[in-house]
Amino acid sequence: MTNKTVLELKEVNKWFRDKHAVQNISFAVQEGKITGILGPNGAGKSTLIRILMGIIRQDEGEVGYLIGKDHNLPRELIGFLPEERGLYKNEKIIDVILYLADLKNYDLNKARDRASMLLEKLGLKGYEKTKIEELSKGMAQKVQFIGSIIHEPKFLVLDEPFSGLDPVSQDTFKAEIRELAANGTAILLSSHQMNIVEQLCDEILLIHHGQKVAYNTVANIKEQFxxxxxxxxxxxxxxxxxxxxxxxxxxxxxxxxxxxxxxxxxxxxxxxxxxxxxxxxxxxxxxxxxxxxxxxxxxxxx
Known part of the structure; x- marks a missing residue:
């Protein structure tokens, strides 16, 4: 059975003055699949993620979402865990999570139930009323992760999701990411932790100097390179x-x-x-x- 394509990029280009940051990149992300996007610092990963998230626009090419009412960015169906933390430090964990759910027009009663379940799964049960500023780096990462999936997104972008996590928490995150994919979520994952990428991803987009070096399954990329x-x-x-x-x-x-x-x-x-x-x-x-x-x-x- 063929998985439905959720996101498709065709010949996408982006310039910053005379720097060609993204060069003719084409790839697709499918429901139930985990696609890794890899490359050295400065390769164009962050620019590409910002383009597909609608933060900046491409100069050439097409970005099409095949979910929602049209091919434009369906914000309520997308989850995003950025590399930089963006939580409200003076607010309580539960208030931040419910606020993020409300931004996606997600039913707040369902959000409370999901928040309780996810907080327990990620070892944060009992911390619901703790302020963000009181959390360790790893605990804050867990909250931000919950905030990115609280609304049951159809498409999820995870940018360095394992940052600040101990090995036990990394395993918990991996299990949750696999479960999301098994339930049909299309996932785009960017990480410098190659061993985790190798374990999780169904296919990989490898870019360097803004160009696509390889786009295939992990096994085929290893066979090629x-x-x-x-x-x-x-x-x-x-x-x-x-x-x-x-x-x-x-x-x-x-x-x-x-x-x-x-x-x-x-x-x-x-x-x-x-x-x-x-x-x-x-x-x-x-x-x-x-x-x-x-x-x-x-x-x-x-």
Whole structure:
């Protein structure tokens, strides 16, 4: 079954004087899917998010929302968690959440029930009347997250949602984001925490210098950009694996050797050719991580 497209961008361009910040970007976000938008600082991510949120306008191209009455921005159906916190510091948690629900014309009785449920799920039960200024960074992030989803949005933009969260809270956020997607919400996620992006996202838009570098599933992007590597743990200081023509480079750290292969090299054949005298306690084979791909592109090596 094909998921309905909620947002579609076609050949979007944006200039700031002579800087071409966004260059011919096209992509779509579908209901029930989590799409990651990644790129180094200055790549154009924030500009792109501001365009699709209606904060600034594109100079060329189309931004179409296929939900609501027309293709214009349906504000009541959209949730937005910005990277910068924007909560009213002197107000109580529950008042802020209900105010944000009211801004979206969401029924306040339903909002109270959802607020109670979400506050409990995110470990904030009993803090309803606590002022925002009294919260830790992580607690404030939880409140802002609740505010972005209180009205059951059809499309949700999360910009660095895991900022300030401890590992337990990160897992809670991940579970909630997955549940939102399972219930049909289309989600656009921007984060520098590559391991979380790799775990959550169905597909990824990778941009650099305002240009689209890749737009595909995580598996296909890794296949496109990431050669295989083999990690060996053992006492083999005298072995130079780089003498094998299939090896692009080798990294050694203590007893751990990481062998990076050239493109199109299948590592199992390399492993079969290893001498019986080789000592190893651990071995694992995989492709470069999304983090490594990101770093390569940021350094303009890829």
């Amino acid at each position: 990431a050669n295989y590597k083999c990690v060996l743990v053992g006492i083999n200081e005298d072995v130079n694996f780089e003498e094998d023509s299939r090896v692009e480079r080798m990294e050694r750290e203590g007893q751990t050797v990481t062998i990076h292969f050239h493109q199109d090299v299948h590592p199992l054949r390399f492993v079969r050719d290893l001498p019986d005298s080789l000592e190893w306690d651990e071995m694992h084979i995989d492709r470069k991580s999304l983090h490594d791909i990101f770093v390569s592109i940021a350094k303009e090596e890829g």
